Amino acid sequence: MFVDQVKIYVKAGNGGDGMVAFRREKFVPNGGPAGGDGGKGADVVFVVDEGLRTLVDFRFKRIFKAEHGEHGMSKSMHGRGAQDLVVKVPQGTIVKDIDTGEIIADLVAHGQRAVIAKAGRGGRGNKRFATPANPAPELSENGEPGQERNVQLELKVLADVGLVGFPSVGKSTLLSVVSAARPKIAAYHFTTIVPNLGMVDAGDGRSFVMADLPGLIEGASQGVGLGHQFLRHIERTRVIVHVIDMSGSEGRVPFDDYVAINNELEQYNLRLMERPQIIVANKMDMPDAEENLKEFKTKINEDIPVFPISAVTKTGLRELLLAIADKLETTSEFPLNEILEQEDEDTVLYKYVAEEPDFEITREPDGT
Secondary structure (H helix, E strand, O other): OOOOEEEEEEEOOOOOOOOOOEOOEOOEOOOOEOOOOOOOOOOEEEEEOOOOOOOHHHOOOOEEEOOOOOOOEOOOEOOOOOOOEEEEEOOOEEEEEOOOOOEEEEEOOOOOEEEEEOOOOOOOOHHHHOOOOOOOOOOOOOOOOOOEEEEEEEEOOOOOEEEEOOOOOOHHHHHHHHEOOOOOOOOOOOOOOOOEEEEEEOOOOOEEEEEEOOOOOOOHHHOOOOOHHHHHHHHHOOEEEEEEEOOOOOOOOHHHHHHHHHHHHHHHOHHHHHOOEEEEEEOOOOOOHHHHHHHHHHHOOOOOOEEEOEOOOOEOHHHHHHHHHHHHHOOOOOOOOOOOOOOOOOOOOOOOOOOOOOOOOOOOOOOO
């Protein structure tokens, strides 16, 4: 099951309370205060695991609560700090705070860690408050509450190459013949309803990851069809491979398909038009494909390469894979959002802020 968007609740552990205690032992004069500090609670930490591919693990468990710190004890013994709660997520996961809309972390590299909810600091025991003026204080601090958040996890598939195009143009068939992936292939629209990934060998020692993305239709940028549900996955691909049914077997004009899909990509995210694009003229074994290809080439920009292939008969695939590998070598890594650095707060500053009066009484010159 492919799950790429979930909402969960996370709660960091509270800090342990400090203790009020005094040392009273035989033959020990002036024992004094002996209350220990509370321990720090546990953070909720997300860690990237390259072995995960979807967010399906969060489908049935949506509440994550970390342990609290241990309370302080007598004889000046501090409470034990709790172990952090580590939650594994797949590469390409974006963590957003639902209430504020803030992006907390963008997790893309294996082993990358991000603190999603910070734990509370432990309270101080009465031993910390002893002074010459008050050598036996009877006060202590409570532990601070841990941070709690409602967060949304959004997965954007990490792939070098993304296949885009209308439904039933042959994207899944192309992926199945160039890689070991086995996507569902059938003679009806929207056969592919989840992204499929495959490792492709270009034949000269180079390899790359190709993603077969569900078909787009006009209005996809506004949510029509599968719309926003899978357009987000195109954002993380370095090269876009636009597959077109050059035979026009669906009754559409190939050039109109090309313009329509590019319009949807542009409306969804203008930066997608800056991504290198390769056009694949598929179904060249069908009638009228050659004539449509000649007409298509007269209408497009000559700088964009067009590769005529037939995924069924496997003709033209080698030239296409070598061209994709060459394009990837000249394309720098897609700049991903940096993780928001989260500084540790070791101290707490208590400030007194005077309340402003609700009203003010003044005397006017006429005595009112």
